[in-house]
Amino acid sequence: MIHLDHVSVRYRSGMPWARTYTDAAREASFSIPEGSTLGLVGESGSGKSTLGKVCLGLLRPDSGQAELAGEPMYGIGRRRPGTLAAVLQHPEWSFNPKLTIGRSIGEPLWRTGITRDEEIKAVASILERVGLSEDYSSRLPNELSGGQRQRASIARALVTTPKFVVFDEAVSALDVSIQAQILNLIKELQNQIRFAALFISHDLAAVRYLAHEIAVMSQGEIIATAPAKSFYSPMADPYVRRLQEASGLIEVDKKEPGL
Amino acid sequence: MTWVSRVAQVLREDRIALISFSVIVFLLLVSLFLPLLPIGQPDEVGYGPRIGAPSWAALFGTDHLGRPVLARLVQGLQMTFLLSTVAVLISGLLGAIVGVATTYLHPFADESANRIADVMFSFPPILLGILVVAVRGPGIVTIMFVISLITFPTMLRVVRATTLDVMRRDFIVVSEIAGTSVIKRLLIHFTPNVAETVAVQMVYSISIGMLVESGMSFLYIGVQAPTASLGALLRDGVSYIAVAPWLIFIPGIAISALILSTNLLGDGLRRLVDPVDRV
Amino acid sequence: MTNNKSELGERPLVNVEDLTVIFEARGNIVHALDTVTLSINAGERIGIVGESGSGKSTLALALGGHIQGAGRRSGGSVDVVATDVFTASPEALGRLRRGHLGYIFQNPIGTLDPTRKVSRQFFGTDGRPISEARIANVLEQVRLDDIPRVLKSYPHELSGGMAQRVAIAMAIEHEPRLIIADEPTSALDASVRLQILDLLKEISIRSGAALIIVSHDLKAVRSYCERVAVMYAGRIVEFGDSKDVFSEPSHPYTAALIRAIPGEEGIDGEIRGIRGNPPLLTKRLEACAFAERCDHALDECWRLRPEPTLQNNRSVSCHLASRGISARAAEG
Numbered sequence: 001m002i003h004l005d006h007v008s009v010r011y012r013s014g015m016p017w018a019r020t021y022t023d024a025a026r027e028a029s030f031s032i033p034e035g036s037t038l039g040l041v042g043e044s045g046s047g048k049s050t051l052g053k054v055c056l057g058l059l060r061p062d063s064g065q066a067e068l069a070g071e072p073m074y075g076i077g078r079r080r081p082g083t084l085a086a087v088l089q090h091p092e093w094s095f096n097p098k099l100t101i102g103r104s105i106g107e108p109l110w111r112t113g114i115t116r117d118e119e120i121k122a123v124a125s126i127l128e129r130v131g132l133s134e135d136y137s138s139r140l141p142n143e144l145s146g147g148q149r150q151r152a153s154i155a156r157a158l159v160t161t162p163k164f165v166v167f168d169e170a171v172s173a174l175d176v177s178i179q180a181q182i183l184n185l186i187k188e189l190q191n192q193i194r195f196a197a198l199f200i201s202h203d204l205a206a207v208r209y210l211a212h213e214i215a216v217m218s219q220g221e222i223i224a225t226a227p228a229k230s231f232y233s234p235m236a237d238p239y240v241r242r243l244q245e246a247s248g249l250i251e252v253d254k255k256e257p258g259l
Numbered sequence: 260m261t262w263v264s265r266v267a268q269v270l271r272e273d274r275i276a277l278i279s280f281s282v283i284v285f286l287l288l289v290s291l292f293l294p295l296l297p298i299g300q301p302d303e304v305g306y307g308p309r310i311g312a313p314s315w316a317a318l319f320g321t322d323h324l325g326r327p328v329l330a331r332l333v334q335g336l337q338m339t340f341l342l343s344t345v346a347v348l349i350s351g352l353l354g355a356i357v358g359v360a361t362t363y364l365h366p367f368a369d370e371s372a373n374r375i376a377d378v379m380f381s382f383p384p385i386l387l388g389i390l391v392v393a394v395r396g397p398g399i400v401t402i403m404f405v406i407s408l409i410t411f412p413t414m415l416r417v418v419r420a421t422t423l424d425v426m427r428r429d430f431i432v433v434s435e436i437a438g439t440s441v442i443k444r445l446l447i448h449f450t451p452n453v454a455e456t457v458a459v460q461m462v463y464s465i466s467i468g469m470l471v472e473s474g475m476s477f478l479y480i481g482v483q484a485p486t487a488s489l490g491a492l493l494r495d496g497v498s499y500i501a502v503a504p505w506l507i508f509i510p511g512i513a514i515s516a517l518i519l520s521t522n523l524l525g526d527g528l529r530r531l532v533d534p535v536d537r538v
Numbered sequence: 539m540t541n542n543k544s545e546l547g548e549r550p551l552v553n554v555e556d557l558t559v560i561f562e563a564r565g566n567i568v569h570a571l572d573t574v575t576l577s578i579n580a581g582e583r584i585g586i587v588g589e590s591g592s593g594k595s596t597l598a599l600a601l602g603g604h605i606q607g608a609g610r611r612s613g614g615s616v617d618v619v620a621t622d623v624f625t626a627s628p629e630a631l632g633r634l635r636r637g638h639l640g641y642i643f644q645n646p647i648g649t650l651d652p653t654r655k656v657s658r659q660f661f662g663t664d665g666r667p668i669s670e671a672r673i674a675n676v677l678e679q680v681r682l683d684d685i686p687r688v689l690k691s692y693p694h695e696l697s698g699g700m701a702q703r704v705a706i707a708m709a710i711e712h713e714p715r716l717i718i719a720d721e722p723t724s725a726l727d728a729s730v731r732l733q734i735l736d737l738l739k740e741i742s743i744r745s746g747a748a749l750i751i752v753s754h755d756l757k758a759v760r761s762y763c764e765r766v767a768v769m770y771a772g773r774i775v776e777f778g779d780s781k782d783v784f785s786e787p788s789h790p791y792t793a794a795l796i797r798a799i800p801g802e803e804g805i806d807g808e809i810r811g812i813r814g815n816p817p818l819l820t821k822r823l824e825a826c827a828f829a830e831r832c833d834h835a836l837d838e839c840w841r842l843r844p845e846p847t848l849q850n851n852r853s854v855s856c857h858l859a860s861r862g863i864s865a866r867a868a869e870g
Binding site for chain 1: 429432434437443448
């Protein structure tokens with residue numbers, strides 16, 4: 001469903017006669033089958049947000065291919081509306097403060113030319129699936145809590161029954177008790193709707209719980225890709241193992257030289 | 260809460276904004292309804308004696324041509340209000356549209372618009388006024404043109420900053436991914452979120468416009484005789500400061516009150532849009 | 539739990555009694571702290587754990603007498619190093635803050651002045667700049683490498699972890715007796731977090747300063763603090779030895795919080811959120827604040843405020859627990 005093949009992205013800066021290039025991502029490759037979640041874990045500057053932008057069709061790779069169902073990802077939002085969706089990090093800015101939640105959730109449907117009545121029905125239906133009652137439709141974003149806004153974000157992402165959803169730090173700003181609710185909600189909805197998902201996060205513990213496979217990034221490169229279950233025991237790669245320790249997933253190995 | 264109720268809340272909480280708002284409303288009402296009373300015509304030469312003292316017929320006395328000062332003050336208020344407001348509405352709207360469009364649509368357009376605004380902004384206003392008058396000749400339309408030119412770059416700047424802020428928000432990214440057309444996105448997502456900033460900036464710009472108009476009229480390149488504007492009244496009264504100081508005090512106080520109130524009202528409204536306190 | 543005398547018979551370093559703090563702005567009232575009672579002895583490492591709205595940050599600020607503006611104390615007292623922070627004179631409060639307290643916050647960007655190099659960020663208790671030699675000394679204590687380079691750098695030229703170390707150095711330079719760290723590692727990468735927590739623990743042990751770590755991360759607190767206070771809706775609902783609280787929570791909220799944390803579940807394990815939302819705290823609740831989200835709420839939980847009861851060195855504010863039923867047992 002999703003294929004990234006040796007994708008590299010470089011950022012250019014400086015004047016045309018004195019350019020500097022930074023490799024944001026180097027030779028990244030992974031695949032995500034339908035109904036499966038790939039967790040993309042890395043620290044700040046690892047390149048995971050860059051790959052996230054590529055997968056959202058917002059950034060064209062400088063080399064390599066990024067494809068969704070055989071089509072290039074770049075610009076896919078305009079070419080195939082409704083196939084791709086995103087749930088992003090900041091609950092404060094995830095919605096237009098001047099629009100009701102209902103209208104915002106319905107936006108991905110506008111391109112499909114459905115009638116206003118059908119839109120209202122679709123929005124009510126998806127709200128229910130994410131655990132929000134129908135009257136949330138007429139509320140404004142500032143009337144919702146962080147957790148409720150993330151649910152509404154998920155509703156907006158799924159209203160077109162997309163093939164692929166990118167979650168970029170989608171639970172990072174939430175309290176632990178709410179985060180757990182949302183992680184379980186995503187799992188449940190993926191089982192029902194069977195979308196492919198990329199779950200980007202700096203939190204290895206959350207990713208390990210949610211994803212089927214995990215790719216670990218560091219300094220622009222994917223240094224390890226493995227099934228999520230293997231992260232329940234110490235991994236071979238030392239960087240990955242240190243990340244597991246730092247995330248509290250395995251006991252710190254005191255014999256290991258300092259970080 | 261609708262914007263009406265939010266404005267009402269600002270007025271309730273901020274005493275200065277309330278006073279300013281009241282002053283403006285008062286002067287506006289005066290300029291609209293006082294002419295219904297028998298105060299004379301602003302261009303009625305010989306209505307009273309030359310530089311006459313206040314009387315029942317002419318409550319603020321008469322000027323050097325015997326015209327009733329109160330009537331001229333009223334016309335002055337009308338002119339000053341009107342010219343500035345219309346000019347700012349035009350330049351404000353234009354500045355807002357150009358600002359949002361260039362900032363969001365293309366970095367090159369954004370850079371160019373920004374540079375042009377910088378150039379326009381660095382031009383001393385009165386000099387600009389003189390230049391335009393030299394080309395077009397003095398008059399009401401010229402004044403409005405000058406006010407528009409002067410207030411346009413500031414609006415552009417302010418709108419650009421707000422647009423940049425809105426562009427970075429997640430719901431814009433989601434809108435792009437959803438494939439919503441650019442026009443729809445500009446109308447539905449950008450416009451309502453930029454509108455408040457535009458409205459506040461317009462209030463500030465109106466106060467600047469009134470200052471510019473008064474300055475130009477005072478320098479004989481603005482509103483032409485016999486039409487009255489607050490600046491024109493100052494111009495007419497300056498020569499008689501020794502014998503009839505009220506001829507400049509009255510328009511002077513009116514200009515100060517108007518400009519200060521408009522500015523302070525802008526401050527009060529800005530707090531609506533730009534809340535600083537968070538518990 | 540009031541441990542009013544430590545083994546040595548000294549009075550506690552910090553004594554908070556029945557503290558109630560209310561914030562009021564533009565007609566919105568928030569009861570941020572609700573009769574909080576806590577005491578901390580010299581040299582102890584305490585964790586204060588809670589989610590947003592629990593009041594943990596307000597409590598941390600109250601210890602330094604930083605409740606101002608929209609916030610006011612509406613009851614209780616806070617005694618820190620023999621100074622009552624709410625009634626002390628400005629000079630006494632200043633002496634307390636500059637001499638005995640060190641604060642570390644989540645984002646070093648807020649603590650460090652972006653317009654000055656590190657060598658110019660340090661000021662003594664008299665308000666005058668500190669010599670570079672002394673700064674270098676304290677930077678060594680926070681285990682920074684290449685100190686000459688750090689001294690010449692501006693805050694934005696440092697990595698998050700390094701900037702936080704500088705902030706810690708600023709907090710400990712005057713050898714405080716109490717270090718308060720409010721979410722010291724939340725803004726940092728995972729790989730750096732443990733190092734910073736190790737550092738804080740080491741500093742506390744070496745200098746004898748008491749350490750309070752305020753955090754949402756229960757696991758980190760378990761590893762680095764001797765005792766932990768769990769806060770919910772402005773109250774301390776459980777207080778005791780951190781490892782014991784984690785393995786055998788008495789309060790249903792603590793138990794539910796532990797169940798929600800990813801990382802402890804095994805393969806194919808489950809993490810469970812807590813249904814509902816935290817209460818709005820607009821007025822003092824005459825009931826248990828957790829009742830509506832609790833799976834084991836009894837009749838009285840809806841009517842009576844649970845008061846702290848002491849059992850086996852553990853303080854719990856819960857009707858269920860005071861009947862002797864632990865939260866785990868209630869799960870069946």
